[in-house]
Amino acid sequence: MNSEESRIGVIGSGSWATALVKILTDNGNRIIWWIRNPEKALFIRTNHHNPDYLSSVEIHTENVDPTCNIQYALDNCTTIVLAVPSAYIHQALAGATLPVNRIYISAIKGIEPHSEQVMAGYLNQQHGIPMENIGIVTGPCHAEEVAAEKLSFLTVSANNNEVAQSFANKLQTRYIQTRCNNDLIGSEYAAVMKNIYAIGAGIAHGLGYGDNYLALYVSAAIREMDEFLNALSPDHRDVKEAAYLGDLLVTCYSQFSRNRTFGTMLGKGYSVRSAQLEMNMVAEGYFAAKLIHNKCLEHAINAPIATAIYRIIYEGAIAAKQFKDLNQDHLG
Numbered sequence: 567m568n569s570e571e572s573r574i575g576v577i578g579s580g581s582w583a584t585a586l587v588k589i590l591t592d593n594g595n596r597i598i599w600w601i602r603n604p605e606k607a608l609f610i611r612t613n614h615h616n617p618d619y620l621s622s623v624e625i626h627t628e629n630v631d632p633t634c635n636i637q638y639a640l641d642n643c644t645t646i647v648l649a650v651p652s653a654y655i656h657q658a659l660a661g662a663t664l665p666v667n668r669i670y671i672s673a674i675k676g677i678e679p680h681s682e683q684v685m686a687g688y689l690n691q692q693h694g695i696p697m698e699n700i701g702i703v704t705g706p707c708h709a710e711e712v713a714a715e716k717l718s719f720l721t722v723s724a725n726n727n728e729v730a731q732s733f734a735n736k737l738q739t740r741y742i743q744t745r746c747n748n749d750l751i752g753s754e755y756a757a758v759m760k761n762i763y764a765i766g767a768g769i770a771h772g773l774g775y776g777d778n779y780l781a782l783y784v785s786a787a788i789r790e791m792d793e794f795l796n797a798l799s800p801d802h803r804d805v806k807e808a809a810y811l812g813d814l815l816v817t818c819y820s821q822f823s824r825n826r827t828f829g830t831m832l833g834k835g836y837s838v839r840s841a842q843l844e845m846n847m848v849a850e851g852y853f854a855a856k857l858i859h860n861k862c863l864e865h866a867i868n869a870p871i872a873t874a875i876y877r878i879i880y881e882g883a884i885a886a887k888q889f890k891d892l893n894q895d896h897l898g
Contacts, residue, residue: 573598574736575643577636577658579606581619582673583649585709587630588623590647592739597630600639602658607632620713636662645669645733647703648685651848652676655685664693671722671733672702675757676850677857684754684857698726701733702750704757704809706816707742708823715741721809722746723753745808751799753809756791759872760814761851762858763787764825766875767818769885771826772833783871784818786897790869794858797867825851832878833885855879870896 576587579601587597601607609617610632614625625632633639640646640662650658652674664670672685681688686702689695701724711718720737724730727748734744747753763784770783791814792805805811817823828849831841842852859876862869874892877883 572596573631573643575600575639575646576649577639577646578649578651579603579616579619580649580651581709583647584616584620584623585712586647586649586673587625588620589712589737589739589742591626591629593736595629595736598639598643599630599632600636601632601634604634607634620709623713640664640668643668645671645736647671647673649673652685652850652853653679653848655688656680659693664689664695666694666696666699668695668699669729669733670695670700672700672754674850675704675761676848677758677853679853682857682860684758686750686754697750698724699729700724700750701726701729702754702757703733703737704753704813706808706812708816708820710822712742717741717743719743719745719808719812721753721807723750723809724748725750747803747807747809749799749801749803749809752795752801752803755795755798756805756810757813758850758854759791759794759858760817761825761849762855762872762875763791763814763851764817764823765829765832765849765851765855765879766871768823768826768829768831769833769875769878770829770889772830772835773886773889775889780818782897784815787818787871788814790871794862794867794869794872797865798861825849828852829875838879851875852879 573596575598577600610625615621646668655678670689674685677684678688686700689700690697704721707718707720722730722734730746734746737744788811824847828841855876858872874888878885878888
């Protein structure tokens with residue numbers, strides 16, 4: 567470690583990574599920002615904004631060091647924030663050595679598809695990072711509202727309370743309020759599941775269901791999430807808190823939700839492949855649906871909403887029929 571050891575590394579250059587760079591620098595933190603494309607890193611250094619995502623956000627390069635050398639970021643920061651879409655995290659870290667004595671914060675609300683693991687498990691089992699050095703940051707929070715400095719709330723979860731509180735302090739700004747909990751497993755799986763339910767909310771919208779139905783659907787989804795989390799990791803969590811219900815609500819209702827957009831296209835009759843190509847963005851719930859389905863089978867968990875969405879995505883089930891069956895047997 568060198569004299570810049572207090573810096574925070576941000577891995578990724580999409581909208582959420584850009585929003586996190588803004589939040590962290592607005593709170594006075596110094597950043598090494600890993601950006602895969604060298605031309606993009608140079609553009610940000612020269613022009614002080616991300617040309618592809620949240621381009622209105624000014625990047626204060628006196629506090630931000632853009633780099634295309636991921637090892638440089640990993641070696642010269644005490645805290646590493648992972649903000650790459652889950653589908654690409656394995657590729658991003660390929661060939662890199664992750665120092666095990668750093669703090670790793672996952673801002674990835676999905677699974678690593680090759681290993682079918684949530685991020686904490688992936689970091690621990692694939693890269694040897696101790697669980698006590700891992701935390702996650704969850705919403706409810708959309709990058710677009712961060713860019714506009716609209717008041718938002720973030721939850722930092724970690725098994726180690728000091729890890730959670732330390733990173734929460736780094737995020738606290740005029741427009742960002744933070745909470746902490748020690749439910750690492752529950753918070754991470756909730757962040758994964760809410761993307762599946764948001765796909766379902768979009769499907770319902772695409773099929774022509776309205777707001778009244780969506781309220782019923784979300785209330786059933788949070789009950790299903792609660793049952794799943796208790797079966798997987800019994801705890802005294804309160805799913806009415808922001809990290810669970812709040813994140814579910816914003817992802818199911820917001821115009822910025824990629825997963826809801828993906829679901830809406832499926833509900834309107836797009837094939838999965840066509841919807842993915844047209845979006846040109848990652849809907850994390852696509853990979854999550856398979857993981858949660860397998861976990862339900864492994865632990866004998868009854869999750870009819872998540873199962874219906876899995877069948878629509880992976881088995882080609884007819885969306886209208888799946889939702890008709892849900893309405894008759896499981897909602898309400």
